[in-house]
Amino acid sequence: MKEFGLIGRNISYSFSEKYFAEKFQKENISDSTYQIFDLDSIEEVEQLFRNPNLIGLNVTIPYKEAILPYLDELDHVAQEIGAVNCVKIINGRRIGFNTDAYGFEKSLEPLLEFCHQDALILGDGGAAKAVKFCLNKHLINFKTVTRQGDLKFSDLTDELISNHLLIINCTPIGTFPKVDAYPDIPYNSISSQHLLYDLIYNPDKTEFLKRGEKKGAKIKNGLEMLILQAEKSWEIWNSSL
Template sequence: MKQFGLIGRNISYSFSKGYFADKFKNENIVGSAYDVFDLQQIQEVEKVFETEDIKGFNVTIPYKQDVIPFLDELSPEAKEIGAVNTVLIQDRKKIGYNTDCFGFQTSLQPLLKPNHTNALVLGYGGAAKAVIYVLEKLGIQYQIVSREASEGRISYDDLNEEIINSHQLIINCSPIGTFPNITSAPNIPYEFLTSEHLLYDLIYNPEVTQFLQNGIEKGATIKNGYEMLVQQAEKSWEIWNKLL
């Protein structure tokens, strides 16, 4: 039995286990199982490595960067991004990949219009790093927004009408608005949004976050993170199977 799974913290809500269970059933994939490994601290990943027949796992919040020191090797993309969401275990070697970038780019590109040349990236965790990698690849300028201003980043308090008008792609990479905190949203001046804006939320639960609802009310185009999740999961499966 080939064992796969997901590591993260407080992830009982996880999309991945149900997705792979359905995939295995619908595609008649036998001899494979997918489980959730809920780790309270990253050091516990050592126990995951000892799981019988473990072949690989996905990585979610908050360990996409923290897992790197426990790995033997990184793919070129994962190394450049500085975050890992997929691990392959082959001949006892632990190799880190990033398929978030593939999922994000695949789901974003069909929505882009000529005016989407500047983006605001809300948050700066592991997922944001994959988003930034894609924006750079697509030639889209970006500004990182975090709780406190620092070199290369502005704070939410710095946002104003001029910045919102000149950045018509806004991507929420923070966990703000995730179930059960569905009434929360990143603190941006939504009153300046227009129908020219595209709001992308990496969150998929709820389907329409408060961030996206605020965009709808201003006529903006919206996209949640579900398609990104599906695409990155399929890419993970491709890596695990192609290289095993």
């Protein structure tokens, strides 16, 4: 039996296990399983890697960067991004990939308009690194907003919001079960020209997206990105490399 799974912390909300179970059933894949591995610390991944049946892992919050020292090799995209959300194990070697970038780019592209030249990225974890990679690729200028970085949430003015028509939430703020939480930005300055993208997919419409929608903005959650990155991961796990 080929074994696959997702590692992260406090990830009982994840749709990945259900997604792959349904995929395996729909596509008559009977030799594979996918499960959640909720790890208190990244060191616990070493025990998982000792499993000879383990073929691949997805990686989520907060281990997309912490996983790097446990890998033997990175593909060129993961190396450039500096974060990994997909690991393939082949002949005992652990190879890191980033399929977040693929999923984000493919789900964002149809929504982009000429006015979306400047972006605000909320948060600066592993997922944000994939987002930056994609924005650079599309020549979209961006500023990163964090609690303690060069640009803090308290620095966000009406003018900054008005001048950055693409706002991407890469923080876990608003994830189930804390669905009433939202990033602290001046929502009154959101307009119908804005595009608000939230990497969160549970709930399907976060408070961040609801507040943007009320102001007429286009909104997008992270579900399509999740599906695209999952399918890309499956493709990598089953490729010969």
